[in-house]
Amino acid sequence: MFISRQVGKILRGKATPLQLFMACVLGGIAGFVPGVRQAPGLILALFVLLAVLNANLLVAGLVAGAGQFVNLFLTPLTFTIGQALLDGPMQPFFKRAINAPGSALLGLEYYVTTGGIAIGLAYGLVCAVILIAIVGRFRRMMLKIEEGSPTYQKYAKRGWVRAIGWLVFGKKGKKTYAEMMKRRFGLPIRPLGVLLVAGVLALAWVGRQFVSDTILTEALRGGLERANGATVDIQRVSVDFSSGALRVEGLAIADANRLDRDAFRAASLEGNLSGRDLLRARFTIDEVRVENAESGSVRARPGVIVGTRRRPKPPTEGKTLDDYLRDFETWKARLEQVERWIEEVAKRIPDSEPKDSSDESLRDRIRREIEERGYRRVKATHLMEGSPTVLIKRITIDGVKVDALPGDPVDVVLTNLSTQPWLWKGVPTADIRAASGDFVLALAVGSIAGREAGAQAPEDHVEFLRRGLPGTWVQQQLKVADPPLIAGGIVDLSLAGPMRLGDGVRLALDLGVTIRGADINVPGVGGTRVEEMSLPIGIAGRLSAPAITVDGEKLADALVEAGKAELASRVRAEADKELGKITDDLKNRLGDQVPGVGDLIDGTLNEGLDGLFGKKPKKPE
Numbered sequence: 256m257f258i259s260r261q262v263g264k265i266l267r268g269k270a271t272p273l274q275l276f277m278a279c280v281l282g283g284i285a286g287f288v289p290g291v292r293q294a295p296g297l298i299l300a301l302f303v304l305l306a307v308l309n310a311n312l313l314v315a316g317l318v319a320g321a322g323q324f325v326n327l328f329l330t331p332l333t334f335t336i337g338q339a340l341l342d343g344p345m346q347p348f349f350k351r352a353i354n355a356p357g358s359a360l361l362g363l364e365y366y367v368t369t370g371g372i373a374i375g376l377a378y379g380l381v382c383a384v385i386l387i388a389i390v391g392r393f394r395r396m397m398l399k400i401e402e403g404s405p406t407y408q409k410y411a412k413r414g415w416v417r418a419i420g421w422l423v424f425g426k427k428g429k430k431t432y433a434e435m436m437k438r439r440f441g442l443p444i445r446p447l448g449v450l451l452v453a454g455v456l457a458l459a460w461v462g463r464q465f466v467s468d469t470i471l472t473e474a475l476r477g478g479l480e481r482a483n484g485a486t487v488d489i490q491r492v493s494v495d496f497s498s499g500a501l502r503v504e505g506l507a508i509a510d511a512n513r514l515d516r517d518a519f520r521a522a523s524l525e526g527n528l529s530g531r532d533l534l535r536a537r538f539t540i541d542e543v544r545v546e547n548a549e550s551g552s553v554r555a556r557p558g559v560i561v562g563t564r565r566r567p568k569p570p571t572e573g574k575t576l577d578d579y580l581r582d583f584e585t586w587k588a589r590l591e592q593v594e595r596w597i598e599e600v601a602k603r604i605p606d607s608e609p610k611d612s613s614d615e616s617l618r619d620r621i622r623r624e625i626e627e628r629g630y631r632r633v634k635a636t637h638l639m640e641g642s643p644t645v646l647i648k649r650i651t652i653d654g655v656k657v658d659a660l661p662g663d664p665v666d667v668v669l670t671n672l673s674t675q676p677w678l679w680k681g682v683p684t685a686d687i688r689a690a691s692g693d694f695v696l697a698l699a700v701g702s703i704a705g706r707e708a709g710a711q712a713p714e715d716h717v718e719f720l721r722r723g724l725p726g727t728w729v730q731q732q733l734k735v736a737d738p739p740l741i742a743g744g745i746v747d748l749s750l751a752g753p754m755r756l757g758d759g760v761r762l763a764l765d766l767g768v769t770i771r772g773a774d775i776n777v778p779g780v781g782g783t784r785v786e787e788m789s790l791p792i793g794i795a796g797r798l799s800a801p802a803i804t805v806d807g808e809k810l811a812d813a814l815v816e817a818g819k820a821e822l823a824s825r826v827r828a829e830a831d832k833e834l835g836k837i838t839d840d841l842k843n844r845l846g847d848q849v850p851g852v853g854d855l856i857d858g859t860l861n862e863g864l865d866g867l868f869g870k871k872p873k874k875p876e
Contacts, residue, residue: 270311273443275390276383277308282315283379286322287333287371289631292477294368296360296536306448318382322375329374330367334630337370341635342617350638356534364634468493475503482596483518485511486558494528501528501540509558510551511592516658517554522547526647537642543650550665551658591799594760597700636675643673648681654690663689676703682713695720702756717762719750726773738782744773750794760798765791777810780825788817 270278285301288294305315326333341349341363349369352358362368471492479487490505503524510518526543617637624633648671654664666688671681682701688694701713726744733740749767754760769789776782790813793804807826814823 270314270390272387272391274309274311275314275387277310277443278312278314279318279383279386280376280379281305281308281310282318283322283377283382284372284375285315285319287326287329287375287378289365289367289371293365293631294362294371296357297362297368297372300361303452306452307445308448309442309445314386318379322378325378326371326374330630333370333374334366334625334633335370336373337366337368338621340369340373341366341638346638349635350640353635353638354535354640359534359536364636364639365631366633366635367631479508480561483508483511483561484592484595485509485514485560499528501526507554509554511558511560514558514560515554517552518550520549520552521545521652532642535641536644538645539642540647541649543647545650545652548652548655548667549657550655552656594798597698597756597760639675639678641678643675643678646671646673646679660689660694663691663693665689665694671704676700677705680705693720693722700756715754715756717750717752717754717764719748721749722747724748726770738776740776741770742774742776745771746773747771754798761796762798762801763795764793766794767791777822777826781822783819783822785814785817785819788813788819 281301281304285298285305288298288301291298304310305312349363352361353364468491471494472489475492476487476489479489486509488505488507488509489503491503493502493504494500504522506519506521506524507517508519510516523546524543525546526540529539529541532539621633647669650667650669650672652667655667657663657665668686669684671679671683673679673683676683682699682704684700685696685698687696695718697716697718699713699716702715704713706712724746726741726746729746730739730741747767747769749769750764752762752764754762754764767789768791769787770785771787772785774782774784775788791806791809793806794801795804796802811823811826814820814826
């Protein structure tokens with residue numbers, strides 16, 4: 256009965272063809288809008304238009320509801336149409352709209368938004384044509400019956416007939432069908448809707464601080480949780496639009512690898528927001544200052560994982576951290592998180608892709624993002640110009656309390672952080688230093704920064720320093736425990752050099768290990784005490800799973816420099832045995848006359864020496 260009454264209101268009501276047309280078009284577009292996150296300005300505009308224009312709200316709601324249901328199954332088609340519009344002949348028009356003040360808030364950079372508008376408009380037009388034809392035909396039929404049927408005139412006035420009509424179709428309009436057929440347009444503006452919109456705007460202006468704070472708090476929390484992969488708590492975000500002052504209170508970012516602790520916590524963050532680009536959906540903050548920051552603090556309530564875990568990448572060839580570190584999974588998870596943050600931005604850089612949208616590389620990127628994020632979250636980032644959506648030029652955090660460095664506060668300086676670094680010429684950097692100087696981590700990712708046409712990209716660089724690690728603690732992290740590789744003393748670690756972005760963050764550097772006043776033991780060779788010894792350990796491959804190599808010759812040289820020539824001789828002798836076994840095996844299998852055998856044998860030297868530190872190398876098949 257409810258459905259029949261709704262249909263009856265449309266057929267017997269006073270809605271004009273113009274009102275039905277506006278309702279179908281606006282409802283059709285609303286039915287294919289992906290969501291507030293993708294198209295906040297578009298949804299707001301549709302609500303305002305539905306309130307101000309004298310469109311039939313019942314029809315608009317029915318068309319929009321049906322459209323939302325259909326859109327669940329047509330999302331791939333919606334996305335494809337969005338691609339045809341954004342990356343096709345109409346690209347210049349949409350590029351201007353995406354970057355222009357006002358229209359930048361519509362979310363047209365999302366493929367599903369632009370495609371949804373197109374399908375929703377077509378769907379709404381079809382619904383309008385069909386509905387207007389049905390309503391017109393019904394009213395013409397009823398007009399003929401009303402004017403020319405004595406039987407209708409006889410029964411139409413009887414109470415029980417009118418009662419059945421009311422039960423099934425609801426209350427009939429006051430106008431006759433003849434009067435309804437004369438009205439084609441009606442009043443296009445709804446006066447009550449105009450007053451309603453004006454009142455809402457007035458209330459929003461009065462309560463703009465609360466409204467803006469609520470929206471910004473939820474937007475920032477959602478963005479940080481997606482980037483962090485775990486719970487993010489924020490008490491309040493406030494903006495003074497007159498001065499541009501931005502303040503974030505009670506920020507707590509849960510550690511995705513230790514959900515009972517916070518990776519970062521701060522009492523407040525303050526900065527200055529530039530209001531110049533707000534209508535272009537751009538947020539630029541010159542500097543953020545942080546107070547009372549901590550890392551590793553225990554949470555009052557454990558966080559939860561947000562989103563899905565990434566699929567593991569194939570293992571690196573050769574020995575990795577897994578072969579040496581006891582608590583490998585913890586180390587790997589932290590390195591993967593750093594790698595994910597950098598890679599998440601770097602892999603979307605359009606500079607590395609041809610401008611021609613039909614090129615294979617652009618299709619590959621879009622296909623990959625669909626698999627990782629879903630259709631609704633893929634954007635045409637290559638069409639965004641001028642400045643990044645979010646840009647923070649500098650973040651300064653003084654005296655961060657870190658649980659891993661008790662009593663040694665850390666200063667953090669981050670520069671040029673943005674969602675589209677290729678639109679900003681400043682190089683993104685991170686500089687983290689302990690007050691004592693015993694810990695340093697510095698990153699510069701120049702390859703993703705904007706630059707002049709034809710200019711060479713700056714080199715990506717990493718620097719790491721950790722001094723004063725107890726030798727006993729280092730041994731506890733290693734899998735080789737019997738006999739221990741190192742006992743007592745102090746160990747310093749240092750790493751500096753270029754890195755490369757591509758299938759993750761990739762390194763090809765030497766980790767400098769300096770051991771002071773410790774007892775060391777080389778498995779299969781013997782042990783000794785060294786006052787100071789430096790040894791480079793090769794690190795190559797992805798940051799989250801680098802291949803680790805220990806060069807036996809360099810180990811022997813380091814022992815000689817440390818005054819342990821006898822132990823160095825034993826290392827070389829043991830390595831020669833390993834090399835001899837491999838050489839004999841290769842000769843037996845391949846023969847002396849096979850080309851390249853000599854090079855292959857020479858290449859096994861480090862492999863044989865590496866066998867001194869745990870696992871023996873596998874013999875080639």
